[in-house]
Amino acid sequence: MNPRTPYTFVINRSVIIFCLLIWLPVLAAAGPMEDASETGRLLAILLDTGRAAIAKKQDLINDASKANKGFTSDIFERQVAEEFQQRTGIALANLDAAQVPAMAKPLLGRLMQESKKTIDTYQSVINVPGFAYKGLIPATFGTETAARFQSWSGIYMKQTAPSHLVRNPRNKPDEYEAAVFSKFTTTAPPEAPDTVFTEVTDEGKYVRVLLPLFYQRACLACHGEPKGQRDITGYPREGAKEGDLGGAISVKLTPPAPAE
Numbered sequence: 001m002n003p004r005t006p007y008t009f010v011i012n013r014s015v016i017i018f019c020l021l022i023w024l025p026v027l028a029a030a031g032p033m034e035d036a037s038e039t040g041r042l043l044a045i046l047l048d049t050g051r052a053a054i055a056k057k058q059d060l061i062n063d064a065s066k067a068n069k070g071f072t073s074d075i076f077e078r079q080v081a082e083e084f085q086q087r088t089g090i091a092l093a094n095l096d097a098a099q100v101p102a103m104a105k106p107l108l109g110r111l112m113q114e115s116k117k118t119i120d121t122y123q124s125v126i127n128v129p130g131f132a133y134k135g136l137i138p139a140t141f142g143t144e145t146a147a148r149f150q151s152w153s154g155i156y157m158k159q160t161a162p163s164h165l166v167r168n169p170r171n172k173p174d175e176y177e178a179a180v181f182s183k184f185t186t187t188a189p190p191e192a193p194d195t196v197f198t199e200v201t202d203e204g205k206y207v208r209v210l211l212p213l214f215y216q217r218a219c220l221a222c223h224g225e226p227k228g229q230r231d232i233t234g235y236p237r238e239g240a241k242e243g244d245l246g247g248a249i250s251v252k253l254t255p256p257a258p259a260e
Ligand code: HEC
Pocket: 051, 052, 055, 058, 137, 138, 139, 140, 143, 159, 160, 161, 165, 166, 167, 168, 169, 171, 213, 214, 215, 216, 218, 219, 220, 221, 222, 223, 231, 232, 233, 235, 246, 247, 248
């Protein structure tokens, strides 16, 4: 066995439901590695839910004929909270009562605040009529939000992609991420949308979590065909198809000290 990989496990919705049924009575006793892994999974899904919320409003944001878009950070928050609950079963408005690791609660709250700040910083730009591209797209949202969250929490969080797909050099995969990409299937497993790859590394020093991102139809306006032709942001399109692997949200946490 590779000494860097003491144990590996993959979580998806059905595994979670199965685990909840089996482990409900002992959930409170989950160890620090499981807590860190679940925290990373939830943080990655929350960042991705924000990305998806922007993707859904992209046509509105890019509408050159309209001034006030009504896409405030409060509207955004409501939309994200609703979708996050659909994806995870967790109500962000009532985190105290939620079945989530203690370490995750302040982090999820803060990530939501940072997400809203990103939407706030774009308000004056998105409400100006007369031009389409305003710089607010899922990727810029993700990059800026993750960077501020990381500087507050010290938790490494980034959007990345396999090397041949990376647009922004800052999103280049590190060695670990590149190795994980080579293990991912390149098309989405349809019945398990939020499957994460999670692993304890460096002899228990870190827990790493990667949530793969698969291109949906809305992504293809920029990442799809025709390959090589520039999209609205000025980058050449990758020629991707719906369901292809586009990248991942990567989180690296230090597990909490075990309870006394
Ligand atoms: C409006 C065009 C546009 C849309 C729509 C779009 N992207 Fe991107 N994407 C970009 C741009 C531009 C970048 C590079 C951003 C930067 O400079 O940081 C990027 C970056 C990324 C990255 C980070 C790695 C990299 O290449 O730097 C991932 C992963 C990604 N996109 C996946 C997606 C997925 C999945 C969707 C659909 C949910 C999507 N994108 C929708 C334009 C777009």
